[in-house]
Amino acid sequence: MFDAIIYQVGELTDHIKKLLQTRIGSVWVEGEISNYKRHSSGHLYFSLKDHKSRIQAVMFRSDSNRLESEPEDGLKVIAQGELNVYERSGLYQIIVRRMQPVGVGELQLAFEQLKAKLASQGLFNKDRKKPIPRYPKRIGVVTSPTGAAIRDIVHVVSRRWPRAAILLAPVQVQGIGAASEIARAIQMLNQRDDVDVIIVGRGGGSIEDLWAFNEEAVCRALFESDIPTISAVGHEIDFTLSDFTADLRAPTPSAAAESVVPDREETLDVVNGFHLRLKGAIRGYLLTLRYEQSRLVNSRGFRRPIDLIRQNSQNLDHLTQRLRQSMTSGLKARAHFLDVTSGKLEGMNPDKILRRGYAVCRKLPEKNVITDSDQLNIGDMVELTFATGKTVCQTTSTIVQPTG
């Protein structure tokens, strides 16, 4: 009968819900809070209105927990959320995810928009980040000459790594023109060839005070810097677009200084450690060589020739000793024999005997020496030889001497 589709109520509500979610989706809306009510569940119920219209809003506890201050009726806010339909009543409403008072909200919005833009242009890309040098000779610092940041940086660098020079590019860090001054200082430092790393930052302050570091000019200068950059803005919780763009984000200026220079004492320990290892290594090496050498020297193969030489030399000594000894004793024996012999010889000298009164008797004419009276007959001629002179005699008688 009818060509038109006939929905059930629930189906139609579903359809509307899908339309709202897909066609409108996530939105930002500005308005004034009214009929604000915090339910005991922690969910917030209110409406947002302006002079023309109003819209129901709900903020669930998981999101409302993140609100920095309690909303109230009449507060002008910027809210971000998704449209949805409450099926039971068929009323549409915005489910608020984030909400901020107008003013701060405007800055935040600008922040989010610029952040999205710069992100899409690749300014925050991790692969574009340059490494921070470990031992910088000269550190460029872009900050106020009178702020706490430069004082903290100088303090930390002088304590940790006094070999690094600090070159301050003094700039205004807040107020009109601050962003372009900061950007310009980064560019100027890039024109020098003696700056190894640049710290850009300032101490803490309100979101407005830190605003220069959320500006595009500063982010571009950081992105285009050939020198590695460190962003150190405010306190730990403050995040600026400079933090996303710089090669390294430090939570504070002091932390930036700590991360840009090594600690001298620690590095000295490293050097001393190497020194000790060096000495240990060479000592160990020489010890090994000495051990090897003594092992070789004491080896049987090496000792054999020396042993032979020693044995021979000992033999030689022994023989020499014997030689000397036998020489000496031989000579002595000969000398003694000579003494004895010459004594005997002396005793047999006839001359000596003759002097004692003896005479030698020889029978003539043969001149035989007579030692027995039987060798002579009466009348034989004999020659008597005395110690001095000779005489010739004739035998007259023989006297027989009794033997015994």
Place this chain on the structure above:
Amino acid sequence: MEEQTFETRLRGLQTVVEKLESGHLTLEEALSHFEKGIELSHQCAEFLTRAEARVEKLVQKNGEFIREEPFLLAHDGS
């Protein structure tokens, strides 16, 4: 020749130590590595113990940084 920075010296020292510890060297090589290592270690230590913090400030004129001068921190007693 590459400029000898603290970093290159420290790296050189580390290399020498590791080579020496590996033990695959002749005596002559080992001794020359040792001498070189000791020299590098002295240079590094001397570099670290000589303290000379220098702080300078660029001076701006008409938006241009024209020169640098010593920068003294104002001690405000805070």
